Amino acid sequence: MKYQKITGWQKRPELSGLSDLTTPPKELYFVGKWQKEIFKNCVAVVGSRRMTEYGRRVIEKIIPQLVSQGQTIISGFMYGVDQYAHQVCLESGGKTIAILGWGINLKLEGFDLKLAQKVIKAEGLLLSEWENQQPSCWTFPARNRLVAALSKKIIVIEAAEKSGSLITTRIAAKLKREIWSVPGPITSRLSVGTNNLIAFGKAKMYLGDFSSFQTRLIKKTDPLINLLENDVLTANEIARKLGQPVSQVGAQLSLLTLEGQLTEKEGKYYLKNVS
Amino acid sequence: MLVKICSIANIGLETVSVDVEVDVASIGFPGFTIVGLPSKAIEEARERVKTALINSGFIFPPRKITVNLAPADLPKDSSAYDLPMAIGVLAASGQLLTSSSDLKQMFFYGELSLDGTLRPTRGILLLGLFAQKKPHSTIFVPYPSANEATVVSGIKIMPVKNLAELVNHLKEKEIITPLNQVEIKEDIDSLVPDFDLSEIAGQEQAKRALIIAAAGGHNLLMWGTPGTGKTMLARALPGILPPLSSLEALEVTRIYSVAGLIRPGETIIRQRPFRAPHHGVSAAGMIGGGSHPLPGEVSLAHLGVLFLDEMPEFPRHILESLRQPMEDGQVEVVRVSGHIRYPASFSLIAATNPCPCGWLGHPRKECKCTPKEIARYRRRISGPILDRIDLWVSVAAVEVEKLALTNPKITHKITSKQAKTQVIKARAIQSKRFTNLSIYTNSQMRNKEVKKLCFLTPEAENLLKMAVEKYDFSARSYFRLIKVARTIADLEGHKKIMPFHMAEALQYKQTI
Numbered sequence: 170m171k172y173q174k175i176t177g178w179q180k181r182p183e184l185s186g187l188s189d190l191t192t193p194p195k196e197l198y199f200v201g202k203w204q205k206e207i208f209k210n211c212v213a214v215v216g217s218r219r220m221t222e223y224g225r226r227v228i229e230k231i232i233p234q235l236v237s238q239g240q241t242i243i244s245g246f247m248y249g250v251d252q253y254a255h256q257v258c259l260e261s262g263g264k265t266i267a268i269l270g271w272g273i274n275l276k277l278e279g280f281d282l283k284l285a286q287k288v289i290k291a292e293g294l295l296l297s298e299w300e301n302q303q304p305s306c307w308t309f310p311a312r313n314r315l316v317a318a319l320s321k322k323i324i325v326i327e328a329a330e331k332s333g334s335l336i337t338t339r340i341a342a343k344l345k346r347e348i349w350s351v352p353g354p355i356t357s358r359l360s361v362g363t364n365n366l367i368a369f370g371k372a373k374m375y376l377g378d379f380s381s382f383q384t385r386l387i388k389k390t391d392p393l394i395n396l397l398e399n400d401v402l403t404a405n406e407i408a409r410k411l412g413q414p415v416s417q418v419g420a421q422l423s424l425l426t427l428e429g430q431l432t433e434k435e436g437k438y439y440l441k442n443v444s
Numbered sequence: 445m446l447v448k449i450c451s452i453a454n455i456g457l458e459t460v461s462v463d464v465e466v467d468v469a470s471i472g473f474p475g476f477t478i479v480g481l482p483s484k485a486i487e488e489a490r491e492r493v494k495t496a497l498i499n500s501g502f503i504f505p506p507r508k509i510t511v512n513l514a515p516a517d518l519p520k521d522s523s524a525y526d527l528p529m530a531i532g533v534l535a536a537s538g539q540l541l542t543s544s545s546d547l548k549q550m551f552f553y554g555e556l557s558l559d560g561t562l563r564p565t566r567g568i569l570l571l572g573l574f575a576q577k578k579p580h581s582t583i584f585v586p587y588p589s590a591n592e593a594t595v596v597s598g599i600k601i602m603p604v605k606n607l608a609e610l611v612n613h614l615k616e617k618e619i620i621t622p623l624n625q626v627e628i629k630e631d632i633d634s635l636v637p638d639f640d641l642s643e644i645a646g647q648e649q650a651k652r653a654l655i656i657a658a659a660g661g662h663n664l665l666m667w668g669t670p671g672t673g674k675t676m677l678a679r680a681l682p683g684i685l686p687p688l689s690s691l692e693a694l695e696v697t698r699i700y701s702v703a704g705l706i707r708p709g710e711t712i713i714r715q716r717p718f719r720a721p722h723h724g725v726s727a728a729g730m731i732g733g734g735s736h737p738l739p740g741e742v743s744l745a746h747l748g749v750l751f752l753d754e755m756p757e758f759p760r761h762i763l764e765s766l767r768q769p770m771e772d773g774q775v776e777v778v779r780v781s782g783h784i785r786y787p788a789s790f791s792l793i794a795a796t797n798p799c800p801c802g803w804l805g806h807p808r809k810e811c812k813c814t815p816k817e818i819a820r821y822r823r824r825i826s827g828p829i830l831d832r833i834d835l836w837v838s839v840a841a842v843e844v845e846k847l848a849l850t851n852p853k854i855t856h857k858i859t860s861k862q863a864k865t866q867v868i869k870a871r872a873i874q875s876k877r878f879t880n881l882s883i884y885t886n887s888q889m890r891n892k893e894v895k896k897l898c899f900l901t902p903e904a905e906n907l908l909k910m911a912v913e914k915y916d917f918s919a920r921s922y923f924r925l926i927k928v929a930r931t932i933a934d935l936e937g938h939k940k941i942m943p944f945h946m947a948e949a950l951q952y953k954q955t956i
Contacts, residue, residue, distance in 0.1 A: 219810070248815045280815070358810065403840045404649045404951065415648035416932070420947035427910050427950075435798065435805040436668075436838030436955070 170285065170295075172200045172273045183208035186318045189344045194298035194315065198273040200285070201294040207264050213243045213320035213341075215313075215334040216250025217327045217359050222401060224327035224359070226439065227351050228253050229432075231324070231377045236263030243320050245270060245312055246295070250326050250334075252284060265293045266319070270312040271304035273297040310336045317341035324349045324375050328362030335362050338372065349375035393421060394440065397431065401439045447535040448544065449528040450551050452574050453520050454567045456737065456784035457698055459574040464525060464552075465512040466532025472508035478529075480513030483521035483736075492556050493530045500560035500607040505537040521736045524565045526556035527584065530607060531614075542614055551575050554586040560607040562586035566704030569697055572596035582622075584610060588708040592701055594626040595694065595712045601625075626711055628690040637683020638718070639676055642859040646842040650677050653837040653952055655863050658684045659870035660931030661885030663770075663792040663832055665755070667955075668839030669806045674795040675720075677839065678751040681793060682716040684863040685748070686871055692747050695787065699746055703739050717748030719790075723757040731765050732786055737777040742769045743786040755794040756824040763829050766792070770832050794833065796825070806841050834887060834924050835952040870934040886931045894923050898930045903943040911950055925949050 175197040183205040242258040244251040246267035258265040317340040328334040350372035353360025366372035408415040425431045449464040476490045534540040555563045572593030575581035582600040590603035601623040604610045612618040657664040666674045697713045721741040732740035769775040773789035798804040799818045804811040929941045929949035
């Protein structure tokens with residue numbers, strides 16, 4: 170992919186956030202079409218590489234809301250929460266900035282490449298402070314400081330007790346950015362970090378937009394939909410709970426999925442968020 | 445003096461007649477030579493025959509003995525020529541007086557032990573079937589394996605315990621009682637499957653998929669975390685497949701007879717075979733091989749189930765070698781000694797974990813795999829094989845304690861017997877549909893037949909169109925879906941494919 174160097178980024182008002190850093194980047198490289206408007210309303214969405222089903226659903230719920238508010242989603246382009254945030258942002262027609270934890274000139278492959286192409290096609294940017302740097306254990310925390318500096322708000326989705334996302338929040342706290350954390354089940358290892366942020370008052374609790382709950386209340390008719398209101402279930406479990414043969418339930422699930430009311434992932438069904 | 449004894453050689457599932465010619469010369473240095481392309485096992489028969497004769501109280505003549513296995517250009521590999529050679533030596537040295545016309549109708553077959561007893565020998569059923577074609581045949585076979593031949597009518601089967609007993613019989617001193625012929629009964633209810641469907645907790649959808657697979661002859665892939673019952677489900681499949689007809693049973697038994705896998709005392713195999721080769725299996729073990737090719741797992745699973753547990757762990761070339769048998773229902777093994785064709789028409793049931801560590805999607809355990817690892821793991825199964833799998837079903841973890849205590853709402857616990865009745869009914873509808881076509885089940889339909897024989901209601905067609913758009917189905921998956929929907933409709937006894945049949949078929953679409 171063709172990349173360019175930004176000469177004199179310090180003079181660009183849209184990148185003024187980076188000047189807040191104690192160690193600002195020396196150079197900046199990017200791929201895509203430079204538009205300063207996309208830096209105006211930036212929110213960072215960060216989280217674990219080992220995203221669970223819960224994290225996936227959180228992203229599917231909150232990203233479309235953020236996009237509809239005209240926010241640009243910034244994230245770290247790593248698999249897991251980061252990439253899924255980019256992906257959902259693109260799917261809901263938003264713009265996104267991917268800040269790489271490696272040099273901009275490194276070759277991307279497979280899914281990474283596809284996603285990067287989509288980001289650029291949707292007038293987003295790939296950004297890195299290095300040209301040929303190989304990814305290493307120190308490059309990712311370094312990348313995180315750019316993520317924090319460029320955004321006004323940071324939302325953490327799923328982070329373990331020692332997570333890179335917590336580094337981002339620490340930097341963000343120093344830079345006086347707004348920090349939000351999405352609470353998770355207290356039984357999940359991947360929610361310890363996010364829940365701790367809330368518990369110790371380091372972040373505000375992010376609960377998304379409440380209106381989506383109300384919109385669904387109106388069409389509560391199907392017992393199957395009712396069941397999935399609070400739970401993620403497999404076809405077997407639904408059949409057992411409804412006391413119906415699985416063939417019948419399966420047919421119904423297929424229909425509801427086709428209609429777009431349900432989503433299926435790895436054999437489990439859940440309600441699609443109305444946002 | 446020269447004596448000719450009748451025996452046979454099995455080349456794959458074919459049987460040819462072999463004459464064991466024994467000559468005990470009156471002049472010349474003492475010696476024992478075997479000619480006629482004998483294998484190592486036959487070369488060594490010299491020692492067995494000699495010792496067995498002496499230990500049975502006969503004289504091993506100190507003369508020049510020559511044995512010829514005719515036809516001379518056919519390589520022979522079997523320990524079954526011990527008995528004909530021993531009888532030949534006795535007759536040629538004048539210790540056993542029988543007329544040559546008598547010997548013409550007798551077949552001798554079996555391996556000797558040093559003390560003169562006969563050991564279990566493979567291929568007895570094939571000998572029986574070969575002898576049946578000649579009038580008034582008598583076969584002399586080892587007592588432990590003699591039962592194998594009892595399903596063959598029109599021959600006399602003599603179970604022989606040891607050499608001395610056989611000689612007494614031939615001298616008409618003490619007659620051996622022939623075995624009675626056994627009818628191949630069509631009783632199906634007496635067969636008890638390894639696993640009954642009702643024994644497996646939960647997994648209603650997987651059970652339903654098994655029934656569809658059995659009814660339409662579809663191949664099935666189950667994926668799920670370890671310990672959720674994938675293997676048990678696969679083992680339950682033979683129990684819901686329609687019973688083997690007597691012809692099919694004979695076909696299966698033949699293969700097992702050649703492979704030497706019939707247990708002593710067993711007559712005919714009535715259960716549909718279930719083969720579960722380990723993923724360390726070699727190509728020769730899977731499709732058949734050896735210098736004198738024996739049937740491989742695919743042939744041993746003929747008319748039954750081939751279960752591949754942990755499918756991505758199988759080496760790619762092994763999975764690729766399944767393509768020919770899956771396509772043609774038979775497999776051709778080519779070796780130096782010629783090429784042999786074995787039947788290999790089986791239902792493939794595959795099981796796989798969702799990811800290398802196995803815990804992806806488990807409610808409590810955490811998966812430690814990266815997306816790249818998962819993608820690589822899933823890519824290991826080759827596309828052409830996946831293309832031949834019609835049904836995909838997730839076998840998710842079941843919480844045992846919950847199942848045991850759940851409410852009496854679980855009324856849909858289906859037993860294997862009920863499932864089998866459904867399957868037999870659906871198969872009957874199919875055989876009616878495919879009269880005059882060379883196919884038997886829905887899964888074997890080609891696109892041409894799908895277009896001609898599968899009627900969709902307009903609503904079902906709409907639904908299919910919607911699904912194609914949503915999931916980006918290829919043309920092949922499109923036809924696959926219709927075939928599965930056709931089987932579901934057959935199970936329900938519908939002539940046309942209704943929308944809910946199509947919707948259910950969508951449940952089993954390719955997910956990985």
